[in-house]
Amino acid sequence: MIRGRFSTGKSSNFVEVSIEVKGLVIFFFSEDKNWQWDLEACSVETPFREAPLMIRHQSGALLEIANYDQDFLKKTLKRSSRLVHVLENKKSYFLGAFLLSGLILYGIFGHGLPFLSQRISQIFPFEYGVKVDEHLISSLKDQGFTSSELSEDFKSEVREYLLEKSPSEFKNVQIGFRKMNPKMANAFALSTNHLFFTDEIFKELDSKEEVLAIYYHELGHLKKKHLLSKIINGLSFGVLSMLIVGDLTGGTESLATIGISLIGLGYDRDLEREADEVALSLLQNAEISPRCFSDALGKITKRSEELGVLKYLSTHPMPKERRDLFEEHSSKEDCPQSSWSSRPFLAKDKTKG
């Protein structure tokens, strides 16, 4: 006979009872009284390892059973609660749950969401993409970008050269120039049809071909709509990680979010690799040595290489890994060094930064 205690829910007192289950009815008796509950009218909670099983009646009464056995659990617990009980208590099942959680999380954040984001970005209507770009351009000032100090003649020459070398699908790309604060040689593409160069890039890169190689990399981002897929991926990351780790507390939540963010950075690096592949193919089609990209990258990323940016904390693959890809496909000849005919800066001469 199973023993337990019973509380009516009207006061803090309990009485000792003997308990029996027959079908869907639970019977219990004290020395002078007996009760019976329909299990359908009760909630039977999955017990914790060292705690009693608690059967709560809808009236608020409670039956606490400390020495229940597996057979008793089978009779009283719902199937879903039994599953939770088994997962929590059987070591092999728990280990399976632990590994499965890790795998699913990695699958969702490392592959599922990026795949979906890329698919959605490809079918994202062009006109909405233009709106996103317009919004981003208007907010560039808040991100530390100010008007370019390059001469108008130089900007026109760059635009003309790059558009002439563009594949037919990119003949209408809008090329912009900005000064970046703090000063940094950079180029970036928006979601559909805009890409920008910072003034500093023209201090770092010596030849037209090196600028073209960087331009092709940015065209890769535009072709694959990387910015849109990054936005979609980021939003879904935020919502899903909140659902999954949102019930943790303070520091743990932050730590778990760091883990998930590291997977996110892996996605950023994959997009850069993809853009590099497009750049490589465009350079080969234009019969320009892939070494131009390798040289340009070497000059732009010199500072970050000196700082020794950690591989797994970077949004880009390591410069050496990227340069190696282009060097592998380069023949022995160097990158051509064609110069611009106009001067980039009117006020002062080109000075190496």
Place this chain on the structure above:
Amino acid sequence: MENGFNEEDYATFKGSGGELFSIWIVNILLTIVTFGIYSAWAKVRIRKYLLVMTEYRDERFDYHARPWPILKGRIVVLILFSVYAGCAAFSPYTGVIGIILIALAFPYLLLKSFQFNVHYTSYRNVRFRLEVDYKQEIRAYFLRALPIIISVGVSLFIAPVERMKGQELGVNDYIALGLFAVNALYTALYFGPFFLNWLYSNLYGNLYYGNIKFSFDSSVKEVWKKIVLPYSGLVVGMLTLLFGGAFFGAFLNNFLITGIGMVLFYLSLIAASLYFPFLVQHYIWNRIACGAGRASFSLTFGRYFRVNFINFILMGLTLGLYFPFAKVRVLKLLYQHRALSLTSLDDVVQVEASSQSAVADEVSDAFDIDFEIGI
């Protein structure tokens, strides 16, 4: 046992980090495979475990909240936030209005959230409950918050933030900055301590266990003396370390001194994040009483800091997986030093209270507001 308390006046936590870990991992798995739906059940299960494993006088606490209302609360909050985010994307004014509405509802949500958790907590199958006179308490809150609301409104009206960007400051901007400084002073000297006293008095002074009422002896002056002043001292000390270290390091051109200053600064940053909850625990547990019984909190900050600091390091090393073990370690430490002496708890009578909506609890969760009940 300390300060004349008996062993039975201390609660004990009977759970283990390992068991909490297994519950937590199963929660994560089921939350993933149900696309987040199980998160409501997961929340209840963790809270329930922490309470069921807490024993006081050989009896357990329990948590009764049902997952369905929590799930519904989550959906309501998700819809509200989506509408707010959608509107804010089209019009920045909607965003501002949303923030103002949330700020206005904040005190109500705070109390409601606590009331939700109190209502669903029981000991010996008798529920706790919180009886707050919302009308009176919200009025008292806004009366004190009025100077801040008015001055912020005036500042925004005479010196909109957008206009100030990249422009030289005018007379209006200086008035706004002056109002901001007065506001900060008013908040630090009066409104902050008032808010803490208002909150804790409402939470612990209106708390009932069945037909037994808790009492809470608190005042703005005491909050100022026991929480605000010591905490401000630590913050001033931290800033001194930061600037002192940087200044001397730069002055002597000594990297080592700057480095030591920075390490001490980061340590004091962790200390600051722990010191406030420690002071609050100390304040509450030395002022709360139940009937003729009294309470006590005898933990020292040094011990509290050591345990939490080690937890912090271990959580970092395990990317958060140590969390359940850390949680249990801290709970056990707190319970060892919190005592509540009471007369007999037999024949405590259950008093029915109205059921509680989970929406406020979910909104407060979205802002990471959490409360703790139990001994």
